[in-house]
Every structure is written in structure tokens, then in C-alpha cells.
Amino acid sequence: MRVLLFTGKGGVGKTTLAAATAARVAAAGRRVLVVSTDPAHSLADAFGVRLGADPSEVDTALHAAHVDARGLVDRYWPTLRTHLRGLAAGAGLDALDAEELTVLPGVDELLALTEVARFAESGTWDALVVDCGPTAETLRLLALPEAVAGYLDRVRGTRLIPDLRATAAAVSTLADHLSGLRALLTDAGTTGVRLVLTPERLVVAETRRTLSALALRGVHVDALIANRLVPRARRWQGPAAAWLRTRRSEQDAVLSELDSSTALPVHRVEHRAHEPVGAVALRAVAQELYGDTDPLAARAPGAPLLSVTADGADYLLAIALPLGAGSDLDLARVGDDLVVTVDGVRRLIALPLVLRRYTVTDAEADDAGLHLRLAPGRED
Numbered sequence: 001m002r003v004l005l006f007t008g009k010g011g012v013g014k015t016t017l018a019a020a021t022a023a024r025v026a027a028a029g030r031r032v033l034v035v036s037t038d039p040a041h042s043l044a045d046a047f048g049v050r051l052g053a054d055p056s057e058v059d060t061a062l063h064a065a066h067v068d069a070r071g072l073v074d075r076y077w078p079t080l081r082t083h084l085r086g087l088a089a090g091a092g093l094d095a096l097d098a099e100e101l102t103v104l105p106g107v108d109e110l111l112a113l114t115e116v117a118r119f120a121e122s123g124t125w126d127a128l129v130v131d132c133g134p135t136a137e138t139l140r141l142l143a144l145p146e147a148v149a150g151y152l153d154r155v156r157g158t159r160l161i162p163d164l165r166a167t168a169a170a171v172s173t174l175a176d177h178l179s180g181l182r183a184l185l186t187d188a189g190t191t192g193v194r195l196v197l198t199p200e201r202l203v204v205a206e207t208r209r210t211l212s213a214l215a216l217r218g219v220h221v222d223a224l225i226a227n228r229l230v231p232r233a234r235r236w237q238g239p240a241a242a243w244l245r246t247r248r249s250e251q252d253a254v255l256s257e258l259d260s261s262t263a264l265p266v267h268r269v270e271h272r273a274h275e276p277v278g279a280v281a282l283r284a285v286a287q288e289l290y291g292d293t294d295p296l297a298a299r300a301p302g303a304p305l306l307s308v309t310a311d312g313a314d315y316l317l318a319i320a321l322p323l324g325a326g327s328d329l330d331l332a333r334v335g336d337d338l339v340v341t342v343d344g345v346r347r348l349i350a351l352p353l354v355l356r357r358y359t360v361t362d363a364e365a366d367d368a369g370l371h372l373r374l375a376p377g378r379e380d
């Protein structure tokens with residue numbers, strides 16, 4: 001069972017490439033469900049059919065659905081909000097980290113992902129292809145299970161809600177549910193992100209930022225897909241052909257810069273004269289995208305996020321993050337956690353047990369990520 005998440009900036013081709021991937025997987029005889037968590041719901045347009053919240057058959061072995069995030073919110077959120085309000089009041093919310101709560105407005109996206117997890121658990125599909133919203137939304141959404149689960153764990157740990165037994169039970173269920181979702185999203189053997197981009201200026205810096213944020217979230221990225229390359233016009237003559245050649249060589253320059261900045265494969269798809277709509281056109285796009293390779297193939301996991309090596313009395317802690325040259329980096333120690341913030345994306349990293357009585361004495365950043373030196377003794 002594989003879960004492929006397609007994300008990227010608005011309008012780059014996420015829906016088209018997710019649909020193309022699913023069409024290709026189904027053509028190879030595997031049962032696949034392609035589902036959109038994006039409220040814009042253009043998946044139906046890509047297939048040229050009507051879709052609902054329940055999976056419907058689009059082609060042999062190929063099913064598609066639009067998660068009705070609003071509907072899920074309407075169904076679940078009022079009860080949840082009441083619970084959380086009660087908890088917040090009972091637990092003296094001011095003491096809690098306000099930042100963790102600001103993510104709660106993304107609850108509709110969270111519920112949409114919850115629905116994806118439900119499909120994944122159903123055992124009906126060999127693969128789930130998810131057409132996610134734009135990158136920023138998706139990042140926020142991927143942070144949610146962790147942020148909310150952390151918050152709920154803390155609330156659950158307080159003794160301030162003895163009279164709210166039903167609420168405590170509901171919160172426990174929710175917390176377990178979220179940790180299951182987080183486990184699914186961060187399981188590199190199952191879930192992989194395909195980041196879609198268009199070859200424009202600044203895309204390299206932007207992509208590194210996104211990759212770094214995804215690495216902080218513990219989410220495995222399989223590949224980058226550069227979409228809408230201007231077709232090659234080698235044998236054509238005239239000003240239009242010259243324009244095409246110039247555009248393409250600019251795009252090629254951007255892509256070769258991207259290639260050399262990452263170990264990830266960068267797949268290429270040209271801009272077609274017709275919008276790829278329907279299974280036949282989508283399979284043609286998939287052929288260009290994957291050639292003869294298996295679209296479900298997972299890239300071997302890269303360096304683990306954390307690795308620790310001993311160095312005399314010290315320890316060296318490496319945090320594997322693709323940092324950009326202009327990355328804004330902040331490091332803080334809060335109790336037994338290390339708080340790493342890269343370009344506004346924050347991650348609490350629980351220090352390995354052995355390092356809890358150690359103090360960070362040096363920190364350096366390079367292409368491979370962060371390198372920290374920790375010496376014995378706790379700062380207090």
C-alpha cells in the first residue's frame with residue numbers, strides 16, 4: 001500500500017499530475033483511489049466526469065473522490081470545539097503555547113487528511129494518490145497532527161478536568177487518531193510527497209525551503225516534478241521558434257541549478273497544446289513523467305532526521321535538513337526538547353535520552369543540515 005501526496009504552489013499542475021499518476025497505476029492493473037483534499041476540486045475536470053465524496057469508478061481499477069472537507073467540519077467541528085473550549089478553560093490555557101493553537105483554524109484540512117487515512121486503512125486500494133492543496137496549506141496541515149496531538153497530550157496530562165469525563169474520553173480518541181495519522185504521513189515506506197513546480201526563477205530557493213520544512217515535519221519526499229516546460233523547437237524557424245528556444249533554455253538553466261542543489265530526482269513534463277483531460281491524455285502525460293519506471297516506486301530513505309555520534313566526551317548531533325543559503329534559522333533548548341525553527345517552520349525535537357544531560361556548545365549549518373556539538377553538563 002502506497003500513499004502519494006501531490007503538492008506544490010497554486011496552479012503548477014498538482015491535480016493533473018496526480019490524476020495522470022493514478023491513471024497510469026490503474027492501467028498497470030493496480031487498484032488505485034485518487035482523492036482531492038483541495039476545496040477547489042478540479043479533479044473532476046481532469047477526468048471529465050462528476051465526482052462526489054464517496055469513491056466512484058472512473059476507469060477500470062481507477063476510482064476517484066473529492067473529500068468534502070466543509071461537510072466533515074460541519075459534522076465534527078462543533079462538538080470538538082465545545083470540547084476544546086471546555087478543556088482550554090479548565091486547563092488555564094494561557095500557560096499553553098499559543099502558537100500550537102493558532103493552527104487549529106486548519107481543522108478542515110486536518111479532517112480531510114483524516115478521511116484519506118480512513119481510505120488508506122480500508123484495505124481496498126493498492127495505492128492512494130492525494131491531490132493536496134497548495135504547499136503552504138499542506139505544510140500547515142502536515143503540522144497539525146503533531147501540534148494538536150502534542151497539545152492534547154498536555155491537556156490530557158493535566159488534572160484540571162475531573163468533571164469532564166466524556167470530554168477526556170473524546171480527547172483521548174482524537175489524540176490517538178491524530179497520532180495514527182501522523183504515523184501514516186511520516187512512514188517513509190508508505191507515504192511519499194511528489195513536489196510539483198514550474199521552472200521559473202527563484203524556484204530553487206523556494207524548493208529548498210519547502211524541502212526543509214517537509215524534512216522538519218518528518219515527511220519523506222520522493223521526487224520533484226517540473227511541469228509545463230516549453231517544448232523543444234530545434235527544427236523550427238522564425239521568431240516564434242526563437243522565442244520558444246530562448247524560453248526553454250532559460251527553463252533548462254533553472255532546472256540544472258535545481259538538479260545540482262538536490263539529490264532528489266527531478267522529473268520533467270512539457271507544456272502540451274491541449275489541457276490533459278480524460279484517461280487517455282492523462283496516461284500520455286504519465287508516460288512522459290515516468291517513462292518505463294513504476295510510479296509507485298519509493299525512493300530509498302535519505303539520512304535520518306537525527307543522527308548522534310560520540311566524539312571524545314562530547315556528542316555530535318546531526319539534523320538532516322536541506323537548508324537554503326538564505327535560510328532563517330533559530331535554535332533553542334526547552335527542557336528536554338530542542339526547538340528548531342527554519343524560515344518560520346518550527347519543530348520540537350525530543351533530545352535522545354543520552355543527550356538530555358548535555359549542553360549545546362557549538363552549532364554549524366551546511367548543505368547537509370545542522371551539526372551540533374553537545375558537551376556534558378546541563379545549563380540551568
Ligand SMILES: Nc1ncnc2c1ncn2[C@@H]1O[C@H](COP(=O)(O)OP(=O)(O)OP(=O)(O)O)[C@@H](O)[C@H]1O
Pocket residue numbers: 009010011012013014015016017038040042133134227228269270271272273274275276
Ligand atoms: N503539462 C501540461 N500541459 C498542458 N496543460 C497543463 C499541463 N499541466 C497542467 N495543465 C493545465 O493547467 C491548468 C492547471 O493545472 P492543475 O489544475 O493541474 O494545477 P493545480 O496545481 O492543481 O492548480 P490549483 O492550485 O488551482 O489546484 C489546468 O487547466 C491543466 O489542464
Ligand SMILES: [Mg+2]
Pocket residue numbers: 014015016038040042131
Ligand atoms: Mg488542483
